[in-house]
Amino acid sequence: MATHARMRGSHAILATGRAAQAGWLLFVSLALSLALPGIVPYSRFLGTVCNSADCLIGQLTPVEAQAALASGFSLPEYADVAIITYLFAGTLLILTAVALIWRKPTHGAAICGAFALAALATGTLAQATTRVVPVLELPARLIQFVQLSALLPFFCLIPAGRFHPGWFRWAVLVVVPAAALSVFDVVGPAASHAVGIVIGVLIVGSVIHRYRSLPASPQQEQVAWALAAVALL
Numbered sequence: 001m002a003t004h005a006r007m008r009g010s011h012a013i014l015a016t017g018r019a020a021q022a023g024w025l026l027f028v029s030l031a032l033s034l035a036l037p038g039i040v041p042y043s044r045f046l047g048t049v050c051n052s053a054d055c056l057i058g059q060l061t062p063v064e065a066q067a068a069l070a071s072g073f074s075l076p077e078y079a080d081v082a083i084i085t086y087l088f089a090g091t092l093l094i095l096t097a098v099a100l101i102w103r104k105p106t107h108g109a110a111i112c113g114a115f116a117l118a119a120l121a122t123g124t125l126a127q128a129t130t131r132v133v134p135v136l137e138l139p140a141r142l143i144q145f146v147q148l149s150a151l152l153p154f155f156c157l158i159p160a161g162r163f164h165p166g167w168f169r170w171a172v173l174v175v176v177p178a179a180a181l182s183v184f185d186v187v188g189p190a191a192s193h194a195v196g197i198v199i200g201v202l203i204v205g206s207v208i209h210r211y212r213s214l215p216a217s218p219q220q221e222q223v224a225w226a227l228a229a230v231a232l233l
Contacts, residue, residue, distance in 0.1 A: 017101075027115060034123075035122035035125035038128035048075070062217055080086070094118060097115075116154050141184055145157045145179055179199070182196070
């Protein structure tokens with residue numbers, strides 16, 4: 001009797017989405033604890049020219065730095081504008097993720113979207129933190145893994161929360177371990193680049209297929225918004 005009661009209680013928690021919300025809060029707490037200390041280092045990196053292949057997002061290469069200087073921007077000015085823009089966009093992403101996970105905590109697309117958006121908002125700052133504290137590289141890569149592995153199911157499950165066509169669920173099952181191999185440097189740079197391309201192609205293909213297969217309806221409008229999100233990404 002006690003076992004059955006505990007099982008019913010577990011199913012009730014899952015059904016209400018509280019488990020998804022708790023997992024998301026745990027993930028965001030980890031992500032923010034890595035991201036917030038990276039704001040100052042990231043601003044500093046944005047103000048320096050990157051001469052290696054391992055540049056942070058937004059960091060200028062020598063050619064890009066020359067173009068910025070030619071247009072009248074000094075590197076410190078560029079860094080100020082870039083960090084403000086990044087923080088503003090990151091705040092919007094986090095707020096959107098909060099709305100998703102609290103309004104639709106049992107919807108597959110909303111759950112995956114909340115995790116993906118939180119990872120997008122914090123990933124680059126977490127990488128900046130690891131440049132100063134290298135021992136934190138493993139948890140920072142976990143954020144990248146969540147971002148890569150959650151984006152495809154997010155777009156595949158829009159708008160009804162079901163995979164259509166059904167074979168996309170198998171693609172997701174392949175993408176998740178492939179993302180892990182890529183993020184944690186188990187495979188080489190060429191293979192990692194290929195994984196990113198495959199994920200991008202599958203995302204675009206899934207959204208276009210869903211849009212074309214739906215009749216004119218509010219659901220098709222939701223998929224159109226998803227297409228806009230793909231374009232922005």
